[in-house]
Amino acid sequence: MIAQKYLPAYTYADYAQWGGDWELIQGIPYAMSPSPSPSHQRVGRSIFHQIINQLATCNHCEAFYELDWLVTDNTVFRPDIVVTCKPFLEDVLDFPPSLIIEISSKSTLFKDKGIKFETYEKQGVQYYIIANGITKTAYVYSLENGEYVLKAELKEGKYIFDLEKC
DSSP: OHHHHHSOOOOHHHHTTOOSOEEEETTEEEEOOSOOOHHHHHHHHHHHHHHHHHGGGOSSOEEEESOOEEEETTEEEOOSEEEESSOOOSSSBOSOOSEEEEEEOTTTHHHHHTHHHHHHHHHTOSEEEEEETTTTEEEEEEEETTEEEEEEEESSSOOOOOGGGO
């Protein structure tokens, strides 16, 4: 990969100075604009409310919308929704969340099913959901023995998470 030899590589220190919405993946910046479409936001709002309702009786888990997760010094993801089951003090999450939900579109599906899937799996994120805005289907993955296993393919309905495992 000759191009990687000549591309600039950025770190979290660089990322923290940028305006706008970005993700940083292995030193390469990815612009997250334009803003999510209204249908993306509707799906996100609906899922976020379901997660909040599930967490109503949990004393240690919290849900966040578009929170930065510092994976390594050169990788920062901003998932659509994260659930973390342990406290953190900084403005950026510096450990793997318990659950991540990405709401995919035509422009993000490849990244969500590729590098994000592999990174979340490798980092030990217990649950990963890819909500496909195109097909209106949610794919629920659970980490088992270090690998994601598809647990459900939902067109509608709810999935109850066992956050005690987190």
